[in-house]
Amino acid sequence: METGLGAAPLPRLAVPPAPRTEGVSRLPSAHRLRARDLHQPGVPLMSDYRRITIAQAGAHTGEPVEIAGWLYNLRKSGKIIFPLIRDGSGIMQCVGLKNNLSEDCFEGLKNLTQESSVIIRGKCRAEERAPGGFEMDIESAEIVQRVSEETPYPITPKEHGIEFLFDHRHLHLRSRRQHAILKVRHEIIKAIRDYFDSNGFTLVDCPIFTPAACEGTTTLFEVDYFEDEKVYLTQSGQLYNEATAMAFGKTYCFGPTFRAEKSKTRRHLTEFWMVEPEMAYATLDDVKRTAEELICFIVGRVLENRRAELAVLERDVAKLEAIKGPFPRISYDEAVEILKRKGSEIVWGGDFGGTDETLLSEEFDRPVMVDRYPTQVKAFYFQPDENRPEVALGVDVLASEGYGEVIGGGQRIHDFNLLLQRIKDHDLPPEAFNWYLDLRRFGSVPHAGFGMGVERTVSWLCGLEHIRETIAFPRMLYRTRP
């Protein structure tokens, strides 16, 4: 039986020996003051117990060990108690028998409150009945801080509403499902970094404060601080990426992004993380190949390292295993035909709505790439198709299972005069783009790149209903705290 935390995979890498510890003696004295030592005479001294994480328990069966964590749940039956301890690496079911423990220890644990911090000492063994497969026989325990029953832990093991949970998001993160999601998020971010780092890209991060809009000012947050000019929070690092790509060849930036759209759907965050690669001497085809490789690499890593978390999330892993290259590649024209056949009211020249994206992704069992959008729905910097100037060399990658656009990008205009004309056509102030135009004055080359939304990717791979669960502290319209 999978429990996620409890069934965390055994460490793949050699685990460095845990430092010897003397219980809470490593805590600052202010914390130690409240600790209550429940050590029982006759059992080994504290210093004989090696501190381990719950994930490491399988490698230390039969040894005197201690785990330091929080009380996740407690079941009791007269003279036997089953405290479930979580420590961030997993959940361990412990067993305490009244006859084997001191009165203080047994009563202290028996009356312990949810999420009290506690150190448990004893020995682990394999146990079929325990969630996670291992169980710890308690020899002694030390309560670091007991949660008062006058203010019990608000998130009980029962159901809660969304508003309540996100009002208590700082505590909500301790629960099994949220823990699993953020573990997958970490795996995805690490995979993204590893992919680019091992494929010749250099990380060059871009500014958060930007003086001008990439794609118009309506969706930007204005910052009133700098003396002489209005400054905005970035909505994309792409223009800067084009500069760094001309310096390093292949670069990427990875940071927070801000969109001030008054948008209120399950796909939107006001503040989200985006990774944006940019490549010199590259075309639309290079973008499609890189995007496909990147997605496959990420999915592979998640399947390799986060099976237990996917099980907690009850994710249909077969859907993820189906995500293999080559992804279907269709043109915008073909997409419009498919949508019309499926009853959409889309007309050529318009952008896809959320339901259109869902309809399209239903056609395929893996992500689909849609390229050559009408120039009018794309940003000013997109390179037009040589043979069909009315379409732009841009591509969107729509995730499978209706999760919508996770990647958008394409080839940028490299011709000076064409770019200047497009800036004017879009009523943008050319002087603000002088440095950007410089990139076309001094050794301009065809270049291309894309942006991938981290949270949408996490939401997709975890199979979530709502994107707000994919980030520790979501920022949305009407939600800025905690």
Place this chain on the structure above:
RNA sequence: UCCUCAGUAGCUCAAUGGUAGAGCAUUCGGCUGUUAACCGAAGGGUUGUAGGUUCGAGUCCUACCUGAGGAGCCA
């Protein structure tokens, strides 16, 4: 900004216009293999706010507040 839905115990939810209830949580008691343990008992309420209709409003009407889902927009 617009459309739809919802606000009742700490939490999740019931309650034909007629005495506000249950489960969980908390407290007390019982139980030596529990799996969101179980069994018994207790405490816990200005029904989102302000007005109105009515003999009587949690329930009907109006406005507002808060939240959720969606549209537009977007990764």
